[in-house]
Amino acid sequence: xxxxxxxxxxxxxxxxxxxxxxxxxSVLKWEFWVSPLIIIGTVSLWxxxxxERPEENIREVCYLIYAMMASFYHGxxxxxxxxxxxxxxxxMVAYSLMDRFxxxxxxxxxxxxxxxxxxxxxxIGGSVTFDFLTVSRTMLHFVAVLxxxxxxxxxxxxxxxxxxxxxxxxxxxxxxxxxxxxFLSNISHELRTPVNVVSGMSDLLLKKGFGGEVNAIKEAGxxxxxxxxxxxxxxxxxxxxxxxxxxxxxxxxxxxxxVTSFRMVSDKTDLELIVDMSPDVxxxxxxxxxxxxxxxxxxxxxxxxxxxxGGVYVKLTAEKMEYGVNLILExxxxxxxxxxxDVDSAFNGLFQVNKQRNRxxxxxxxxxxxVYGFVHRMNGFIKIExxxxxxxxxxxxxxxxxxxxxPCLKKDDSFSGDxxxxxRPDKYKVARVRDFYSDMATNLATGLQIPLYPxxxxxxxxxxxxxxxxSFIFMGEEEYKANSKYFDELSKGDIILVVSxxxxxxxxxxxxxxxxxxxxxxxxxxxxxxxGLNAENIELGDNYKPPELDxxxxxxxxxxxxxxxxxxxxxxxxxxxxxxxxSGKEAISKFKADDIDLVFMDHMxxxxxxxxxxxxxxxxxxxxxxxxxxxALTANVVSGAREMFVKEGFxxxxxxxxxxxxxxxxxxxxLSKVRMAEGGAKS
Numbered sequence: 001x002x003x004x005x006x007x008x009x010x011x012x013x014x015x016x017x018x019x020x021x022x023x024x025x026s027v028l029k030w031e032f033w034v035s036p037l038i039i040i041g042t043v044s045l046w047x048x049x050x051x052e053r054p055e056e057n058i059r060e061v062c063y064l065i066y067a068m069m070a071s072f073y074h075g076x077x078x079x080x081x082x083x084x085x086x087x088x089x090x091x092m093v094a095y096s097l098m099d100r101f102x103x104x105x106x107x108x109x110x111x112x113x114x115x116x117x118x119x120x121x122x123x124i125g126g127s128v129t130f131d132f133l134t135v136s137r138t139m140l141h142f143v144a145v146l147x148x149x150x151x152x153x154x155x156x157x158x159x160x161x162x163x164x165x166x167x168x169x170x171x172x173x174x175x176x177x178x179x180x181x182x183f184l185s186n187i188s189h190e191l192r193t194p195v196n197v198v199s200g201m202s203d204l205l206l207k208k209g210f211g212g213e214v215n216a217i218k219e220a221g222x223x224x225x226x227x228x229x230x231x232x233x234x235x236x237x238x239x240x241x242x243x244x245x246x247x248x249x250x251x252x253x254x255x256x257x258x259v260t261s262f263r264m265v266s267d268k269t270d271l272e273l274i275v276d277m278s279p280d281v282x283x284x285x286x287x288x289x290x291x292x293x294x295x296x297x298x299x300x301x302x303x304x305x306x307x308x309x310g311g312v313y314v315k316l317t318a319e320k321m322e323y324g325v326n327l328i329l330e331x332x333x334x335x336x337x338x339x340x341x342d343v344d345s346a347f348n349g350l351f352q353v354n355k356q357r358n359r360x361x362x363x364x365x366x367x368x369x370x371v372y373g374f375v376h377r378m379n380g381f382i383k384i385e386x387x388x389x390x391x392x393x394x395x396x397x398x399x400x401x402x403x404x405x406x407p408c409l410k411k412d413d414s415f416s417g418d419x420x421x422x423x424r425p426d427k428y429k430v431a432r433v434r435d436f437y438s439d440m441a442t443n444l445a446t447g448l449q450i451p452l453y454p455x456x457x458x459x460x461x462x463x464x465x466x467x468x469x470x471s472f473i474f475m476g477e478e479e480y481k482a483n484s485k486y487f488d489e490l491s492k493g494d495i496i497l498v499v500s501x502x503x504x505x506x507x508x509x510x511x512x513x514x515x516x517x518x519x520x521x522x523x524x525x526x527x528x529x530x531x532g533l534n535a536e537n538i539e540l541g542d543n544y545k546p547p548e549l550d551x552x553x554x555x556x557x558x559x560x561x562x563x564x565x566x567x568x569x570x571x572x573x574x575x576x577x578x579x580x581x582x583s584g585k586e587a588i589s590k591f592k593a594d595d596i597d598l599v600f601m602d603h604m605x606x607x608x609x610x611x612x613x614x615x616x617x618x619x620x621x622x623x624x625x626x627x628x629x630x631x632a633l634t635a636n637v638v639s640g641a642r643e644m645f646v647k648e649g650f651x652x653x654x655x656x657x658x659x660x661x662x663x664x665x666x667x668x669x670x671l672s673k674v675r676m677a678e679g680g681a682k683s
Contacts (some may be wrong), residue, residue: 003056006097007063011045014067018042021074034073041066064103067091068110075114078121081128084114085141089148096152099159108149115142167401177238187231192635193560195225196657200566203660207573219570232637233294234366237373241639244378246401249289251281251316251343252523254329257293258314261300262519267539270435271304273313275521276440277409281318282325289443291374292398296329298367299394303333309335310391310430311675315437324402326380334430338386371396385429409522411448412530418451419472419529420464422479425456441474444522450529458483470495472529474520477501480513487513496532498525547668550575553595556633557587557613558602563656567600567633570658584613591617596628601650603634608634610634611648618649629670 021041022035045066048059050521071091074659075084088111097104122128202218213663236242253425255277260274292492296314315330352405371394375382421441428434438454443645445452453468455461464470473487473495480487480499484507491497491512499513500520507513516524528535554576556567564580571578579594581587585606599617601609614630621628632645637655645653651673652666 003098007049007056007060010063010094010097011049011093013090014063014070015042016046017090018070021070023574024589026094028077028079030077038073040072041070058315060098060100064095064106067095068106072110072114076117076121078118078125078128081118081122082137084111084118084143085145088114089145091648092145092148092152096155097415099156101153101156104149104152104156108145111145139518151253162482164486190635191224191228192637193223195568197562198637199225199657200570201562204566204569221657228635230366230370232305233370233373237370240377242373242377243643244288245290245640245642246286248284248286248403249292250284251318252277253289254292255314255523256297258284258296258300259519259521261297271307271309272428274311274313274433274436274440275519275520276313276315276436276443277522278315278317279409279522279526281316281327281408282402282404283406283408284402285325285327286401286403287327287398288378291378292329293373295374295398296331297395298371299329299331299396302367302394303331303335303392307333307335307391310428311433313436315443318400321399324390324400325398327398329396329398330393332391332436334391334432337388337390337392338384339388342348343384343386368394408449409448409526410448411526415450415529415551416469418453418456418464418468419445420453420461420470420473422455422461422473422475424479424482427476427478440520444525448529449528458486467496472496472498474498474500474525475520477505480507484508484511487511496528498528545575546664547671549667550576552597553577553579554598555579555581555587555590556600556601557581557584557605557610558633559583559605560602563602567658570660570663571600584608584610584616587613588616588620591628592620592624598629598631600631600633600654601680602630603636603645611645614649631666631670 018038020040025031025035025251045063046110048054048062051647052059068091071084071087074080075507080087088107092104092107095107096452118128118129119138120128198217199221202214202221205214206218222267255275257276258273296317300314311334313330315328315332317328370380373397375398378398380396383395383397384391384392385395423434423437425434441452441454451468453464455464455473461473471494473490475487477499480497480501487497488508488511497513498516499507500518502518505515507515512519512533514528514535516528549571552575554571556564556571556578558564558567558580559582561582564582568578568580576598578594579590581590585608587599587601590596599614601610601614605613608616608652609631617630619627630650631652631654632650633654633656634641634645635656641655642653652670654663654666
């Protein structure tokens with residue numbers, strides 16, 4: 001039992017004993033005024049325990065004093081000659097649970113004192129005849145109390161030694177865990193350099209027209225890079241060393257990440273992905289969007305990994321709160337599910353449902369542990385609902401600040417008409433997938449406040465078109481192919497037909513049917529509803545334009561030659577003029593000698609690290625009267641690294657292995673700031 005439970009147990013025993021003492025006192029007509037004091041004292045013990053005042057050590061002393069006073073009151077009466085050994089032994093055993101040697105010493109001293117009082121009372125009052133039997137019984141009682149005292153002291157000593165051993169063992173385990181986490185962190189950092197080379201060189205070879213084996217190398221590099229990142233994230237969550245990197249972000253970017261991830265694996269799976277984004281989610285929020293992306297990716301990865309048939313249902317909603325919103329990320333699959341013991345263990349490190357050597361799923365088993373660590377650090381919580389053999393739902397609720405409270409999706413006020421949702425009821429082998437689509441469509445229609453009607457057959461479509469003002473019909477690729485002539489002819493009228501299809505699908509020539517790439521989700525649906533046949537760039541990423549970097553003179557600084565080869569090759573494809581340097585000193589010399597616009601600086605280098613080199617380059621730039629952009633390009637991607645580099649004076653941060661989307665995003669942001677600053681200076 002823990003300390004609090006021990007105290008409850010002891011107070012309960014003392015309370016029962018004191019009630020018995022009051023009863024005995026009234027029967028034997030002992031001092032009447034003591035009984036109310038005993039009752040008040042018993043109540044006081046419970047009040048102290050419940051209110052937890054004063055502090056626990058002082059309360060335990062009070063418990064002992066009260067028990068000793070009660071036993072003293074009992075022991076000073078002549079009728080208690082035989083009872084005092086039993087009473088003191090009883091108190092010793094109970095109070096030994098507090099593991100305090102001084103309590104045992106005081107109780108033994110009280111017994112000896114009471115025994116002497118009883119002998120004295122017996123001698124002067126004549127109530128006890130000190131014959132051989134009485135003396136031998138008194139000696140037996142005394143020896144018994146000594147045995148109880150010795151046994152209690154040994155028990156306390158044993159528990160103390162065991163606790164000390166456990167403390168040493170826990171300390172040793174903590175040191176072992178710390179060493180292991182240091183090892184994992186260091187090895188993940190060291191592996192980033194060769195992985196950067198593998199990924200970068202495969203990108204360069206692919207751009208030169210090589211395929212086949214190079215694609216396999218690139219995929220292997222991406223997989224290894226993701227696992228290295230998982231190890232890094234896991235060690236940070238275990239150490240509670242994570243630093244949140246909060247920034248403003250568009251809520252639709254979260255769903256775009258989900259859609260992009262699915263399309264990367266859509267050709268390799270027959271699973272359906274259903275994305276349900278509530279239109280009421282605020283347009284812009286503030287939080288650690290990188291960790292939100294990772295949470296989504298981990299949950300999606302797990303869902304696809306353990307699902308063989310059916311699909312995955314992703315839901316994004318928000319609950320308004322005083323501090324902003326609770327952003328709810330929910331991922332449901334129709335996979336193998338989890339037993340209750342697996343759910344209970346899910347957030348422990350290195351957890352996998354299937355640990356057999358022949359398991360079909362990959363990964364190192366850190367996903368849910370990382371998700372739990374991220375969500376917990378962001379003051380959120382996780383809930384798992386799972387039925388073995390039927391699927392799992394993981395729901396993450398995360399507080400976020402609201403920057404722009406307007407709904408992220410909204411129909412135009414000019415919109416009118418009814419919408420049909422055409423899905424065959426026998427289309428999906430797993431019935432829950434049909435339910436997912438139905439829920440998504442219903443939630444979207446409810447959020448946008450538009451009339452939506454299901455139409456399972458052509459007859460349903462014809463009947464509804466006759467009775468309603470149908471303006472849009474949404475359907476799947478299979479539904480369109482089953483009756484393509486009918487739909488092509490129908491599309492020539494006023495009704496707009498939209499087909500959600502796999503990549504590469506095209507309707508027949510002359511058809512006005514619109515194609516919306518799978519998976520179907522709210523953003524392109526709303527864009528089509530608002531713009532009709534004139535809708536262009538219906539995907540979130542369609543409007544994206546890579547940064548214009550032609551003619552920018554860049555200097556890449558890294559002590560690893562292969563990293564320089566990779567960076568030079570990748571950056572030159574953007575039209576940049578790239579020079580390289582293998583040390584901070586060489587970088588400073590080249591910056592002074594050449595007209596450099598931009599410096600990509602590694603962090604960990606011998607002799608002079610990247611931070612010092614950056615400061616010296618900025619000093620040289622100030623002397624030369626020019627501005628220079630310095631971006632950290634490093635494998636040091638621990639939590640808070642970006643803030644650290646920005647605080648030191650870097651203009652941006654790119655981690656290794658180099659991700660071209662990250663590179664483009666950083667370059668767009670940095671160059672836009674520079675152009676704004678130049679524009680302000682000119683004005």
